[in-house]
Amino acid sequence: EKQFSKSIFHRIGKPDKWEIPFEKLSFQSHLGEGHFGVVYSATLGGKPVACKILKENSTIDETRQLLQEIELMKNVGSHPNIVSMIGCVTQNVTNGPILVVEYCSMGNLLTYLRSVYDHTSKMLNEYHEDVYHDGRQLFINKSYELNFSQIESSLSLSHKDVLSFGSQIAFGMEYLSQQKILHRDLAARNILMCEDKRLKVSDFGLSRDVYMNSIYYKKSGGKLPLRWMALESLTHQIYSTQSDVWSFGVVLWEIVSFGGLPYPGVEAQNLSELLKKGFRMIKPQFCHDKVYSIMLDCWKESPNDRPTFSALKEAFDALLATET
Numbered sequence: 301e302k303q304f305s306k307s308i309f310h311r312i313g314k315p316d317k318w319e320i321p322f323e324k325l326s327f328q329s330h331l332g333e334g335h336f337g338v339v340y341s342a343t344l345g346g347k348p349v350a351c352k353i354l355k356e357n358s359t360i361d362e363t364r365q366l367l368q369e370i371e372l373m374k375n376v377g378s379h380p381n382i383v384s385m386i387g388c389v390t391q392n393v394t395n396g397p398i399l400v401v402e403y404c405s406m407g408n409l410l411t412y413l414r415s416v417y418d419h420t421s422k423m424l425n426e427y428h429e430d431v432y433h434d435g436r437q438l439f440i441n442k443s444y445e446l447n448f449s450q451i452e453s454s455l456s457l458s459h460k461d462v463l464s465f466g467s468q469i470a471f472g473m474e475y476l477s478q479q480k481i482l483h484r485d486l487a488a489r490n491i492l493m494c495e496d497k498r499l500k501v502s503d504f505g506l507s508r509d510v511y512m513n514s515i516y517y518k519k520s521g522g523k524l525p526l527r528w529m530a531l532e533s534l535t536h537q538i539y540s541t542q543s544d545v546w547s548f549g550v551v552l553w554e555i556v557s558f559g560g561l562p563y564p565g566v567e568a569q570n571l572s573e574l575l576k577k578g579f580r581m582i583k584p585q586f587c588h589d590k591v592y593s594i595m596l597d598c599w600k601e602s603p604n605d606r607p608t609f610s611a612l613k614e615a616f617d618a619l620l621a622t623e624t
């Protein structure tokens with residue numbers, strides 16, 4: 301199968317303006333692994349870039365997926381809150397295609413949130429013996445009467461950061477939806493961070509162009525991000541921009557819970573039954589009411605009752621404007 305994948309690869313794609321000669325890339329370090337690819341940092345003419353390549357022994361299907369991702373990204377265009385494509389290597393390479401994208405120095409949002417959590421709980425534990433954590437939830441002994449702003453001042457994730465994250469992700473997703481692209485795997489692990497806490501929506505591994513249909517029916521199986529999926533995606537395999545909005549609500553929950561696993565204590569296979577009955581995640585301890593109410597709106601049962609990404613961006617910008 302591998303040989304076949306190489307031969308199909310050689311037949312695919314004529315070089316276009318995106319083509320980068322392989323020699324121009326100097327590879328540096330292994331950044332991590334995604335769905336099916338491996339990500340390396342590299343430089344291109346002295347500029348840092350990130351390169352996505354296939355894992356060893358990739359199948360023909362994975363080769364096809366990476367080529368599909370390359371083609372999709374060529375058409376996405378650039379936006380400040382979307383990881384943009386720099387180019388690709390598809391000619392004269394034996395180990396499969398390479399997708400070259402802009403480098404985001406701070407890595408993914410989930411890792412960032414968890415390091416904020418670890419740093420903070422360590423700091424709090426040093427100063428307040430009655431602050432303890434269970435899983436990823438922080439508990440504070442009421443007798444200390446620590447209020448949110450005191451806690452917040454010791455975090456490197458302020459309420460303003462939360463609002464800015466919400467606005468940035470919604471802005472990037474608004475752009476994607478205007479390009480008629482569904483993400484279908486919007487999660488903190490698929491959002492990258494650059495300097496100054498600038499966020500970029502990434503990983504179009506599962507995304508699909510929607511073209512004429514605004515709703516995409518997924519036919520075949522595969523590993524699904526169950527805890528991020530909208531109710532109609534879980535029950536009827538229906539995906540739309542409004543199911544991406546549901547996932548956006550889960551990302552908000554990940555942010556305010558410092559990188560917690562959504563639906564703590566719930567088995568993923570029981571999720572759709574619970575959601576059908578109206579069960580939703582409770583407000584995380586450090587979450588402001590207004591942010592929680594936006595989350596709940598994203599998790600409305602009927603897709604049309606959920607806010608649009610444009611409305612979400614406006615809502616976060618309005619909340620940001622009230623912060624000084």
Ligand code: ACK
Binds near residue numbers: 331350406411502
């Ligand atoms: O937290 P990370 O370093 O950020 O670990 C993951 C890993 O590769 C697998 O996706 C990192 N990564 C992916 N794309 C980029 C990029 N464009 N810039 C920097 N790091 C990236 C990601």
